Amino acid sequence: ERPEVEGAGNPSEAAKKVKIGIYFATWWALNVVFNIYNKKVLNVYPYPWLTSTLSLACGSLLMLISWATRIAEPPKTDLEFWKTLFPVAVAHTIGHVAATVSMSKVAVSFTHIIKSGEPAFSVLVSRFLLGETFPVPVYLSLIPIIGGCALAAVTELNFNMIGFMGAMISNLAFVFRNIFSKKGMKGKAVSGMNYYACLSILSLAILTPFAIAVEGPQMWAAGWQTALSQIGPQFILWMAAQSIFYHLYNQVSYMSLDEISPLTFSIGNTMKRISVIVSSIIIFHTPVQPVNALGAAIAIFGTFLYSQCFEPWRILCKGCTREDSEGN
Ligand code: 3PG
Numbered sequence: 001e002r003p004e005v006e007g008a009g010n011p012s013e014a015a016k017k018v019k020i021g022i023y024f025a026t027w028w029a030l031n032v033v034f035n036i037y038n039k040k041v042l043n044v045y046p047y048p049w050l051t052s053t054l055s056l057a058c059g060s061l062l063m064l065i066s067w068a069t070r071i072a073e074p075p076k077t078d079l080e081f082w083k084t085l086f087p088v089a090v091a092h093t094i095g096h097v098a099a100t101v102s103m104s105k106v107a108v109s110f111t112h113i114i115k116s117g118e119p120a121f122s123v124l125v126s127r128f129l130l131g132e133t134f135p136v137p138v139y140l141s142l143i144p145i146i147g148g149c150a151l152a153a154v155t156e157l158n159f160n161m162i163g164f165m166g167a168m169i170s171n172l173a174f175v176f177r178n179i180f181s182k183k184g185m186k187g188k189a190v191s192g193m194n195y196y197a198c199l200s201i202l203s204l205a206i207l208t209p210f211a212i213a214v215e216g217p218q219m220w221a222a223g224w225q226t227a228l229s230q231i232g233p234q235f236i237l238w239m240a241a242q243s244i245f246y247h248l249y250n251q252v253s254y255m256s257l258d259e260i261s262p263l264t265f266s267i268g269n270t271m272k273r274i275s276v277i278v279s280s281i282i283i284f285h286t287p288v289q290p291v292n293a294l295g296a297a298i299a300i301f302g303t304f305l306y307s308q309c310f311e312p313w314r315i316l317c318k319g320c321t322r323e324d325s326e327g328n
Pocket of ligand 1: 096097100
């Protein structure tokens with residue numbers, strides 16, 4: 001079982017909080033850097049299927065080298081592990097490509113505003129596909145999430161349907177990824193870091209043929225020349241940065257899952273979106289109307305209410321583990 005970190009009153013509590021604070025700060029910072037470089041690349045090189053593949057390839061390569069040189073202990077896996085990982089990897093691949101396609105069409109901030117609605121998808125999938133029921137406050141918290149996202153979407157100055165649908169598909173896929181990975185990480189034979197490494201390798205294998213079919217080397221090569229002539233050799237550094245930081249932020253987020261409950265993780269993820277939304281608006285000078293910002297704020301406030309509704313329910317729901325009661 002995952003150790004609980006919430007609660008207070010013993011001396012090691014402060015040390016744990018500091019550790020979690022460091023995890024969160026690192027996760028958010030890496031994520032902000034990824035989002036900035038990813039968008040810089042997509043602005044001049046609009047091939048999201050390739051950039052998604054390269055970010056998985058980079059992570060896979062880094063981990064294979066770490067295992068070969070024993071910087072990291074390689075995981076002991078069997079066929080059963082990879083079979084259980086497969087649906088997680090399919091969902092991870094779809095969610096990743098969909099988010100990247102979204103960001104190639106709309107502002108980073110818009111993608112993340114829509115992605116802040118992930119808890120709503122989690123509840124709806126659990127309710128309608130898995131037949132789980134939730135207490136009324138959980139359903140009520142969906143009103144600001146869905147309402148806020150809707151308000152932000154209809155007032156978005158550069159609205160684009162592919163951008164919107166990409167973020168929505170990413171939400172749906174990541175809900176399934178989380179549902180499947182609850183089973184996959186059970187038993188904890190593989191650490192969070194190695195679990196994410198195996199996930200990258202399998203996702204890379206799944207994604208590569210699709211990326212070639214949808215975009216393909218001819219498009220990539222032609223676009224590469226254009227991007228290089230516009231930006232210069234620095235473009236290669238941007239590409240490397242988006243790939244490396246994608247792996248690092250995901251690795252840290254999976255490592256933090258070893259230390260924190262999914263509930264704390266889900267709150268951390270929402271706070272992460274706030275840092276990305278604010279920093280990308282500043283860096284890319286994204287035009288935002290007050291009513292658009294209001295929609296985003298309402299949606300994020302809704303995800304906060306949602307996370308607050310889960311805790312009392314978990315206590316009431318006798319015999320439920322955090323994993324069972326935390327939908328996101
Ligand atoms: C991706 O490219 O996979 C998305 O940007 C991931 O989004 P998230 O990790 O912030 O949910």
